[in-house]
Amino acid sequence: MSLLLYYALPALSGYALLSILFLRRPRLLHTPWVPAFCPRLGAHRGGSGERLENTMEAMENAMALRADLLELDCQLTRDGVVVVSHDENLLRQSGLNRDVGSLDFKDLPLYKEELEVYFSPSHFAHGSDRRMVRLEDLFQRFPRTPMSVEVKEQNEELIHKIAGLVRRFDRNEITVWTSEKSSVMQKCKAANPEMPFSFTLSRGFWMLLLYYLGLLPFVPIPEKFLFSFLPTIINRTYFPFSCPGLNQLAAVVSKWVIMRKSLIRHLEERGIQVIFWCLNEESDFDMAFSLGATGVITDYPTALRRYLDNHGTAARAS
Numbered sequence: 644m645s646l647l648l649y650y651a652l653p654a655l656s657g658y659a660l661l662s663i664l665f666l667r668r669p670r671l672l673h674t675p676w677v678p679a680f681c682p683r684l685g686a687h688r689g690g691s692g693e694r695l696e697n698t699m700e701a702m703e704n705a706m707a708l709r710a711d712l713l714e715l716d717c718q719l720t721r722d723g724v725v726v727v728s729h730d731e732n733l734l735r736q737s738g739l740n741r742d743v744g745s746l747d748f749k750d751l752p753l754y755k756e757e758l759e760v761y762f763s764p765s766h767f768a769h770g771s772d773r774r775m776v777r778l779e780d781l782f783q784r785f786p787r788t789p790m791s792v793e794v795k796e797q798n799e800e801l802i803h804k805i806a807g808l809v810r811r812f813d814r815n816e817i818t819v820w821t822s823e824k825s826s827v828m829q830k831c832k833a834a835n836p837e838m839p840f841s842f843t844l845s846r847g848f849w850m851l852l853l854y855y856l857g858l859l860p861f862v863p864i865p866e867k868f869l870f871s872f873l874p875t876i877i878n879r880t881y882f883p884f885s886c887p888g889l890n891q892l893a894a895v896v897s898k899w900v901i902m903r904k905s906l907i908r909h910l911e912e913r914g915i916q917v918i919f920w921c922l923n924e925e926s927d928f929d930m931a932f933s934l935g936a937t938g939v940i941t942d943y944p945t946a947l948r949r950y951l952d953n954h955g956t957a958a959r960a961s
Contacts, residue, residue: 665860676914679816680789682712685940692760692942697727700772708944716793719801724748725778762921782812789817806835841868873919874898907935
């Protein structure tokens with residue numbers, strides 16, 4: 644036993660020292676990704692706290708506030724049109740209990756006159772534009788604006804149509820694949836491998852495990868973005884579980900696990916941009932940038948623009 648300790652302790656100590664060294668100096672082992680853009684201000688669903696979500700009016704409003712990234716989800720209509728819509732079922736958005744995929748584009752209903760802001764409960768957005776927009780329309784209107792496109796389900800036709808539109812409008816470097824599901828992400832990457840992509844849920848857990856085991860500095864990372872929720876919004880504006888006790892537990896555990904400056908600094912040093920969502924209060928902006936995040940996705944681009952303008956480069960240097 645003493646002989647085992649004699650050899651094991653120095654080996655473990657050496658491993659720990661190397662892990663710490665390369666965690667702090669990842670460029671000694673890895674060539675960092677060179678970002679095509681730096682998204683400080685991301686507009687969630689186009690800024691769904693200020694205009695009706697995912698409408699052209701919302702996107703125009705976000706761009707007037709110098710948004711660096713438009714965050715959106717896509718669905719496919721019955722006649723094969725890629726539309727920007729968070730929900731597949733239209734009930735919440737329009738009051739019609741039909742799926743997007745069961746209707747032709749021309750038959751899609753208008754959005755309701757007001758919609759509750761998901762990450763700001765009891766707050767409602769209004770707007771004069773209530774029409775659902777095609778992804779193609781957004782690419783035409785904002786040809787050089789970075790966008791994060793989330794695909795929720797394994798709809799191969801939808802995935803290939805998105806990939807084709809990205810190629811057609813020469814947006815490979817500025818359109819990001821996002822999905823919570825690794826099985827969906829595999830199909831997205833196969834459809835257009837030139838597009839950058841983000842961590843899925845399972846890949847995010849794997850990355851955290853590697854970090855706590857000290858292995859992360861030695862492992863290559865193909866993702867260029869980590870879109871992560873900020874744990875402090877649980878129980879206040881984000882309720883992932885129906886049980887309050889589970890939400891409280893999730894808030895405590897995820898705060899302890901995720902909010903590590905050394906982890907975020909390591910990812911950023913490797914060219915992996917860390918974006919926190921969906922933050923709508925100045926205290927949350929402070930928290931995200933103090934951790935070293937690249938940027939924030941918000942429902943209220945006016946508030947985040949004001950924050951960034953008031954804090955200048957200080958937020959980025961935190």
